[in-house]
Each structure stands twice: as structure tokens, then as C-alpha cells.
Amino acid sequence: xxxxxxxQKREKIGKLHNxxxxxxxxxxxxxxxxGEDPVHLIMPADQLRATLRHKAQVVQLNGAADGQALLQDxxxxxxxxxxxxxxLLRVIKGERITVTVPVHTHGTAPGDADGxxxxxxxxxxxxxxxxxxxxxxxxxxxxxxxxxxxxxxKDLAGMPEGASFVTPEDELVVHCIEPSAPVEVEGEALGxxxxxxxxxxxxxxEKAEEASEG
Amino acid sequence: MALMPKRVKHRKSQRGRIRGxxxxxxxxxxxxxxxxxxxxGWISAxxxxxxxxxxxxxIRGEGKLYIRIFPHKSITSIPLETRMGKGKGEPDYWxxxxxxxxxxxxxxxxxxxxxxxxxxxxxxxMPVRVRMVKRN
Numbered sequence: 001x002x003x004x005x006x007x008q009k010r011e012k013i014g015k016l017h018n019x020x021x022x023x024x025x026x027x028x029x030x031x032x033x034x035g036e037d038p039v040h041l042i043m044p045a046d047q048l049r050a051t052l053r054h055k056a057q058v059v060q061l062n063g064a065a066d067g068q069a070l071l072q073d074x075x076x077x078x079x080x081x082x083x084x085x086x087x088l089l090r091v092i093k094g095e096r097i098t099v100t101v102p103v104h105t106h107g108t109a110p111g112d113a114d115g116x117x118x119x120x121x122x123x124x125x126x127x128x129x130x131x132x133x134x135x136x137x138x139x140x141x142x143x144x145x146x147x148x149x150x151x152x153x154k155d156l157a158g159m160p161e162g163a164s165f166v167t168p169e170d171e172l173v174v175h176c177i178e179p180s181a182p183v184e185v186e187g188e189a190l191g192x193x194x195x196x197x198x199x200x201x202x203x204x205x206e207k208a209e210e211a212s213e214g
Numbered sequence: 215m216a217l218m219p220k221r222v223k224h225r226k227s228q229r230g231r232i233r234g235x236x237x238x239x240x241x242x243x244x245x246x247x248x249x250x251x252x253x254x255g256w257i258s259a260x261x262x263x264x265x266x267x268x269x270x271x272x273i274r275g276e277g278k279l280y281i282r283i284f285p286h287k288s289i290t291s292i293p294l295e296t297r298m299g300k301g302k303g304e305p306d307y308w309x310x311x312x313x314x315x316x317x318x319x320x321x322x323x324x325x326x327x328x329x330x331x332x333x334x335x336x337x338x339x340m341p342v343r344v345r346m347v348k349r350n
Binding site for chain 2: 078079080117118119120123179195196197198199200201
């Protein structure tokens with residue numbers, strides 16, 4: 001069951017009015033898709049935050065617009081504390097949609113005990129599924145991940161019935177590797193004391209001139 | 215040894231002003247945890263290196279540390295006891311220009327508790343106020 005959000009129609013558009021809305025604890029949003037005209041909406045920030053806290057990706061709209069919508073894009077402020085704007089994509093019952101789902105690892109890799117490091121390379125995957133069956137997360141069991149072993153998208157658990165991966169199935173998700181030697185940045189990027197980088201387009205004469213001035 | 219560019223177009227740059235917040239490079243991309251700047255400022259190459267050493271001494275090869283900033287800006291200075299004038303000084307050090315919200319470092323492969331301690335050690339080295347953030 002999708003979370004319900006009460007929405008109002010937004011008559012005044014533009015940053016001045018949107019800023020006023022945000023001060024009042026409301027969030028500007030836009031609803032589009034399926035060839036229909038876009039609709040400017042207002043939604044309460046607290047309801048939206050609760051929806052995000054519950055990891056919902058599809059919401060049931062109520063009020064100025066109805067039907068289901070996918071939370072297509074959420075704009076946050078620089079410090080990811082306030083929601084600035086929400087894009088909603090209309091969803092028709094029975095249609096399959098492409099969503100991004102987070103990937104979490106579960107368990108302890110035996111490779112860690114052998115001196116390896118478990119590194120998660122891919123943190124989210126795209127899947128195509130029905131809106132009613134969007135999973136909260138996909139799990140990667142790493143209980144059998146030995147040193148130098150890798151796990152791929154196809155090894156993910158928790159896929160809903162009838163869903164398929166949009167991300168290539170042979171993409172690396174997590175691997176257990178040997179710790180690298182202390183990271184030393186390539187020689188040229190490290191400046192020895194008093195060293196100066198090469199100046200693009202500077203001739204040898206100019207260099208000599210500079211040296212004599214210095 | 216500190217970071218510096220390989221090639222530059224000009225040896226010296228104007229000071230510039232730090233206006234607004236970071237509109238890019240402000241999210242955790244590579245690791246699980248990040249150290250985000252809350253203020254704008256210049257972070258010298260030596261400071262970036264000091265932070266890297268402080269963090270790596272704590273994690274000791276367990277996790278992976280990512281440095282998200284690079285000192286592109288040359289900072290000039292005039293030698294001590296020199297009369298004013300006679301042109302701009304000579305390049306003294308290199309610095310990264312940081313805007314509020316910039317992600318400075320990221321860490322992966324460690325627990326949240328370990329990342330917290332690691333970033334606390336690192337934060338002591340920074341000339342700007344910072345906070346730890348988790349991947350969304």
C-alpha cells in the first residue's frame with residue numbers, strides 16, 4: 001500500500017513563492033508523465049519526510065491530483081537537511097517502472113579474517129518492476145566471500161517476483177581485496193619542497209628570465 | 215610531500231572570493247561516510263596531507279580513504295622584512311578552495327564507530343568547521 005500524501009494545486013510559481021512555501025513547512029512539487037500536462041503542486045514537508053523515512057518510492061496522491069506517482073527526483077539543500085523540490089512521475093496501475101534500489105551487504109566475509117578488505121563498489125542498482133512490489137533494499141550476502149572473491153549484480157537477493165535488472169547483471173557489487181600499500185600519490189602530483197609545476201606555453205627564454213629575476 | 219598540480223596555465227592566481235555553497239562535490243560518492251565542510255576557506259596541500267596521515271594512522275589499512283579535494287590554487291606571499299610594493303610575491307604553497315558543503319574526505323570499509331573516531335582525528339587538522347555524513 002503506497003503512502004498517501006495530501007496535495008494542493010500551486011497557482012503561483014517561481015522562486016519567490018517557493019521560498020515562502022518552504023518557510024511555511026510546505027514543499028513545491030511538479031507532477032508529469034504519460035503525455036498529460038504537468039501540474040504544479042504543494043505538499044506538506046512533514047508528510048513527505050515521513051514517506052522518505054519509510055523508504056517509499058511510490059506515493060498515492062490525494063487532493064488536487066489523484067492516482068499514484070513515483071518520487072522521480074528529490075532536490076535537497078547543500079547539507080541534505082531540507083527538501084527543496086520534488087518531481088513526481090505519474091504511474092498507471094499495471095505498468096512496470098524503472099527504479100533505483102539501494103544495495104546493502106549482510107554478514108561477515110571470511111576474507112576479512114584472512115587479511116582482506118571487503119569493498120562495496122556498487123551502492124544502488126536499477127530494476128524494472130511493478131510499482132506495488134518495489135523492494136526497500138536488495139541484500140548481498142557476503143558470508144561466503146573469501147579473499148580475492150567478487151560478487152555481482154546477479155548474486156543479489158530480495159528481488160521481487162517478476163522484476164528484472166536494468167543494471168548489467170555482470171557488474172561488480174562487492175569484492176574482497178588485499179589492502180593496498182599506504183597510498184602514495186603519483187610522483188608528479190607530489191611537490192618536493194620548492195618545486196613548481198610546469199607552466200603551459202612558457203618558453204625556455206621566459207623561464208631563464210624568471211630565474212634571473214627571482 | 216604535499217599535493218600540487220603537474221601543469222598550470224599561470225604560476226600565480228588572484229585571491230578570489232568564496233561565494234555561495236558547493237553545488238557539486240557535496241555528496242558521498244565513493245565511500246560509506248564523508249567529512250563535509252560547513253564553511254568556506256582555503257585548505258593548504260600540507261593540511262590535506264596532515265589529514266590523510268591522521269586518518270590512515272587510525273584506520274591502518276583496514277578501510278579506504280578517499281581525498282575529494284585537490285589544491286589547484288597557488289598562494290603567493292611576500293618575504294618577511296620586505297618593503298611593500300615591487301609586485302606580487304612568489305608562490306608559497308598550494309591550496310584547495312573549499313565552499314560550504316564540499317565533501318573533503320570519504321571513508322569506506324570501516325564501521326560507523328571507527329569512521330567517527332577517524333574523522334574526529336581528521337577534523338582537528340582542518341581549518342574549517344566540518345561534520346560527518348553518511349551515504350544516503
